[in-house]
Amino acid sequence: MHRFIGRARELRILERTLDEVRAAAGSAKPGQCTLLRGRRRVGKSSLVEEFLQRAGVPYLFFTAAGGSAADELAELADAVATSTLPERGLYSEEAPTQWNAAFRLLAEILPEDTPSVIVIDEVPYLMDRVDAFEGMLQRTWDRLLSRKPVFLLLIGSDLSMMEALSSYDRPFHQRGRDMVLGPLTPADIAEMLDLDAATAFDATLITGGLPLLCREWRPGASMWEFLTTSLENPTSALLVSAERSLAAEFPPQAMGREVLRAIGTGERTFSNIARAAGGIAHSTLSRAAELLIDKRVVAAELPLSLRPSKERRYRVADPYMRFWLAFVEPHMAEIERLRGDLTLARIRDHWTTWRGRAVEPLIRESLARALPDDRLPAAPAIGSYWTRSNDVEIDLVGADRRPVAKRLLFLGSIKWLETSPFDGHDLAALHRHRAAVTDAPVPLVAVSRCGVSCSGLQAVYGPEELLAAWRTHR
Template identity: 75%
Template structure:
């Protein structure tokens, strides 16, 4: 088994919550603490919790909802209690509660009185969907019983919008727990885990999305083409199957959202072009589909960032791994299944440089948001991009005081992500020309380059090493 990499911040948050429980045990009226943990499927939430439990070495219950009926879920809870390390777990088998209210009451009774414990309920959105009034039952159990025990309650879920709603002001469980977001492994974590150079680690982030299950199949030190060859030769590799499993859980195959997502994944970015690529669907249908995709954080809908308002909304797949899978793997799955992954790999090689050039942009923006301020550039309240309808003016990096219409532009920048070509005077001239199209002011210019900078006249320049360093700082 690979050693556990990264997640220091998340482990610290959980550790602090647990320490608060430990400190209050036996001395406070309500020593219990609750954390609402959310993150996309397969991002490593359960593995993080398991590592936390291993380090904590305290009695715990770990129950994962399976999406069954209320009765089936209750049976699953009883089985999880029987396999838990809670000292009084035998009481469940003796009394066998037949209703969820009774099960939550009995769970509170068997928790230790004077020493800490942990209760994990994974995939809470499944329970909210299948069990009538589950949120109300959970609130009552927490307010009257669970919070009065020294317990850390971890409520975990993959449906981001549902987990956010759980803590909204008009819902029963409002303000009962602290929210915690678990993202993918950072590029720095990926580089450390896989023994890759900074530039190669950023490439790996674009392919794996930082999903631990996919990273675990990447042989340490192997380059991207070795990894892709190995994965395409294995029809059940995590790279091939993870996306389909995640999408099947959120969007049934027959829903229009899947067709819209495929159109965006294929590179269509505007509303009109997406409608055409999705089979000429009606604009009202497309609007519902894009709303559903953005609500679930699968797709990002962005406006140009500048001093003037714009209606030129663009769509992109938000998750790097899903973006790669939709572009290169999903359309050719039958080819891969008949063991011709070599054809798929050849196609990826041909299109890689141009695809990567656009795919790296969101990751660079995230990296700069972690890095700045750095003495050369200020902190980044908002960082995005700018484009016109005809793409005659495009700026990769726009930092401003607010979005989408800014009062002040802080800097503008260009990204050049080629192995054998540096950012040169021609690139700088193009950036200066595009700056003049959106402002008359002397807004500072920056460059981010995979292969160095060979010109002067820039406020700051950034390399893969500095981008990776930003994640270590963050």
Template identity: 65%
Template structure:
């Protein structure tokens, strides 16, 4: 069973919602709704199952399939019959043929004298273009469900659709509390796997903090031991999780998939992505990028400075998916024929350069969570800076706002190597790039895996300092 390291806050939030319902039993409208969203395989369903099991109240867990409305309603009746709702038999006896009727029967099956929990998983599968399901859900909630002491939990992996469910102008607007479940953070990964801070960051990058992959990582094992084992198991979560997520979110031959693969391979600019994706035209590429941006699979970033820039760069948001697209996915056939050793050798060869780029957004997030401290001021905006030719590139820029800042707070360099500390040469380069960005003597920061052996740096952060950004 996957360890629930780091999920205490989320469990506590759901327990508070249930307690509010228990306190209002017998009132006019005691029901409450939570809309839980998060990327696939971060453990949303398992979290809610654990909560429902711990709660001790009657609960129904229903997972939509999206096969057809008829199949989903049959599944609902079957899941209701298997639940411990006192009147669950009403659903199977009624055999509702539409969601209006299904919600009416569900309301009748819920107890009135004690709290209960109803979970609808994969809600986006039920949502249609004309909003019919949302309208039926809204009517049922307003008319019957909210009158019962029930905690209704709506779960979805399509982030944009789940956000739309509660957006202004949609039928279910403001009827539920939004809750986001992210992957395990580096500190949680380190605790779960019993790793030192530097190794915890490596594990977080490769697994993306996905609990299923972390659970497959032997406790205390190093990165290369884990990869050696995973790459020799064709059904290991490291190998199959990405493909399953991609298949669920888009057809495998869709154009956005080609664009995603190009970005995952390391291409970051519009022109290079177009070339790597097979010469996709400007308008078609733009549409594909917009699709990926809306789904939050890809992020678009601009240089952070006091001057406007159009030098947009793209990256895959999930570090596990980025790792898979670049270093695993293209070589699945090699692994399936028993040559995971070749894949592992290739990962070793490319590891330092891949990790150096992949760690940047994680370090920026850690600093954003840490500051202000006794060395640096608060920086509401955290990013990087680059020019088209990359002759000036700064890993960390802290500022008052983004993407066009009024005030720069500090600049920094990341050197994430095992045997090479941040040295005088790195400091000179950082000063030179700072001068190209601003005339102000803003503080300079070194973020380093192996310490610093030079003076003149205003702040130095190592793996242990950064890991403290996520208190356990």
């Protein structure tokens, strides 16, 4: 099934946990709990639905909607009524009006000797709206649920709140296993959409590996065909998914939206972001940036080198959101009046320049997965280096640790153009920049979309080698 290409490992983990519950039925505490987190629209609910269909055991799937505690309780009653739990009628008869009572009754109606699954989706809403939710969940789990052969799956999109749920100073600490669902990888996308390696990386930059977007990409279609089709349809996932995610995470009045927009349109330094966001105060920007980083929407990075630096730079962490902020959101009005052709022309004009910078984090992550190999050692940290004036910029820095390294393992340059190979001029520039960072003969590396036309490099990587690294780690 296309929908679940790349999710085989996650399905195996869920199935193995259910097997543990099944094998422990009859023991004192057969219950198991997993805390599944991942960014919005990454396919968490779809993964769990597929798991439930394959599992063939009684289950309840409840999704919190962000309403009041009473509204959520009513939604839970509806979910129980439409579940496959054999004793669901007893819950309806009791109709509990308090969350404590609801949890207790839910535990009572679960089968005693056969496994079942309880799924609570969008848990952060309940943490936010239901008083003492975590404490109630912990007590119910310890005293009742864990004593039944049940697999409890807690799902959430707010990554920081889901991490907090199991942190050491919170009631539910050590009650569940953490599981993170990431986007589809470039290798998943290549397989799903029948793309060559270079185009698979382009597709990753546009879709962010979100299954919903990838499903709209016709297998074998070029990037430009996909963009043409999407921009002609004002309801396409490419256009609307980002706005829905932002609306769920940031209220319209929050400065987080303005700061994210400034970063998404290319500003990288604190002062430039403040200016682009309307000249906001530095204290306001600090709070907004902290929120964005906390929610994993923005990454803040320091140069990786042998010397400390305060030249922090910011970037949008999700490739799809970065693409949407740069090319789609500023021109939504023209797309809605069916002039997506204007937007497409603008993307064509700026694509090569935009991609050259946007692909760098993805290449660094790919290289981290590829190493060690027969050319380079494993690098505990792979980053980049820059100075305030940008007179020295190094795309790839492999080191023993970050942000201040004791030892540099390699330095490299990324040239991601269709028709221009990495050449002698690029190598000469890399030599100059190495001299500005270290006197040591640190190995030099090139990553090129279009090959290399010079000698003198320790290692060369192209799209195929980078894509292979993702296949190895699936």
